[in-house]
Amino acid sequence: xxxxxxxxxxxxxxxxxxxxxxxxxxxxxxxGIFLEDTPARIGELRQGLATGDQAQxxxxxxxxxxxxxxxxxxxxxxxxxxxxxxxxxxxxxxLEPRIVDLENAFATTKAALEKLLSPV
Numbered sequence: 001x002x003x004x005x006x007x008x009x010x011x012x013x014x015x016x017x018x019x020x021x022x023x024x025x026x027x028x029x030x031x032g033i034f035l036e037d038t039p040a041r042i043g044e045l046r047q048g049l050a051t052g053d054q055a056q057x058x059x060x061x062x063x064x065x066x067x068x069x070x071x072x073x074x075x076x077x078x079x080x081x082x083x084x085x086x087x088x089x090x091x092x093x094x095l096e097p098r099i100v101d102l103e104n105a106f107a108t109t110k111a112a113l114e115k116l117l118s119p120v
Contacts (some may be wrong), residue, residue, distance in 0.1 A: 034067050058087045061084035
C-alpha cells in the first residue's frame, strides 16, 4: 500500500511547515514521540477492556485519535475514533476485534512513518 494512502502527505507537510529552519528534525521528533506513545495507549485500551474501565478505554482511544490525526494516519485515526465512539455508546465489552484492527493499523502506520523518515 502506498505511504501516501496510509499517511496524509498534507499533514506531514503541515508539520514540516511548523519549523521551516529544521523541518526534518521536528518531524523526526514528533514521529518518535508518536511511535513511543501509541503502544502505551494501546496497552491502556487493552487494560480498560480487561477491567471494563470505560473511562480509561475512551481516554486512550481519544488520545490515539488525536495523535493519529496530527500525523495524518488515516486508518489509525478512523479506527480509534470508532473505538472511542463505540465505548461511549455501548461500553467496552465487545471491542476486542476492533483493538486487533487498531494494532494492525498501527503496525502499518509505523512502517509507513519509518519509510518516510528513511533516507532515499
